[in-house]
Amino acid sequence: GDSVTQMEGPVTLSEEAFLTINCTYTATGYPSLFWYVQYPGEGLQLLLKATKADDKGSNKGFEATYRKETTSFHLEKGSVQVSDSAVYFCALSDRTTGGGNKLTFGTGTQLKVEL
Amino acid sequence: AAGVIQSPRHLIKEKRETATLKCYPIPRHDTVYWYQQGPGQDPQFLISFYEKMQSDKGSIPDRFSAQQFSDYHSELNMSSLELGDSALYFCASSLGFAGVTDTQYFGPGTRLTVL
Numbered sequence: 001g002d003s004v005t006q007m008e009g010p011v012t013l014s015e016e017a018f019l020t021i022n023c024t025y026t027a028t029g030y031p032s033l034f035w036y037v038q039y040p041g042e043g044l045q046l047l048l049k050a051t052k053a054d055d056k057g058s059n060k061g062f063e064a065t066y067r068k069e070t071t072s073f074h075l076e077k078g079s080v081q082v083s084d085s086a087v088y089f090c091a092l093s094d095r096t097t098g099g100g101n102k103l104t105f106g107t108g109t110q111l112k113v114e115l
Numbered sequence: 116a117a118g119v120i121q122s123p124r125h126l127i128k129e130k131r132e133t134a135t136l137k138c139y140p141i142p143r144h145d146t147v148y149w150y151q152q153g154p155g156q157d158p159q160f161l162i163s164f165y166e167k168m169q170s171d172k173g174s175i176p177d178r179f180s181a182q183q184f185s186d187y188h189s190e191l192n193m194s195s196l197e198l199g200d201s202a203l204y205f206c207a208s209s210l211g212f213a214g215v216t217d218t219q220y221f222g223p224g225t226r227l228t229v230l
Contacts (some may be wrong), residue, residue, distance in 0.1 A: 043205060044158070044221040067160060087159060101209060102148065102171050105157035
């Protein structure tokens with residue numbers, strides 16, 4: 001079945017540091033890939049997405065590129081802020097295998113940014 | 116912009132009681148998904164509906180049932196509650212089960228505590 005593996009947290013960075021959160025996936029079909037962010041006590045917010053190989057999703061300074069050859073969708077940001085502190089989930093949905101649009105999530109990576 | 120609405124936001128029940136969670140999707144969205152997120156866990160897919168018909172089923176216990184109504188809102192009914200049912204329950208909506216747009220937008224969640 002489909003699965004998502006992302007780097008374990010927590011990740012602690014200083015403000016303005018470079019961020020990378022690794023995400024790799026296994027899918028039998030041709031999935032769409034997503035990054036969701038969850039702030040403390042809140043729901044999941046879509047951060048960015050990519051639907052085909054070599055697509056780059058971007059939002060609020062965050063970027064991720066759909067790499068089919070390495071089955072990866074790593075999240076990057078050039079300069080993090082304290083307000084970026086949250087849990088980040090990598091996820092996929094795979095309609096091509098007839099399994100519907102359900103999202104399969106990674107285990108989440110907690111990011112803490114300090115002054 | 117209108118978002119997914121879930122009610123109630125918090126719910127406290129005793130073991131063996133029943134609970135009903137409600138979800139109102141974004142206007143014009145015809146697909147609803149339910150996810151369960153245990154403490155410190157990633158969200159797990161429970162069930163989804165497209166045009167009032169069940170479209171996919173995940174790890175939903177037999178004690179739970181759900182449906183989507185003519186106005187596209189959905190309800191998750193949970194009976195014989197167990198301590199392990201304590202979790203954050205998310206509803207998400209999207210436009211078009213088999214369409215090009217497969218992005219799911221999440222509600223704020225209902226936090227269920229079973230005592």
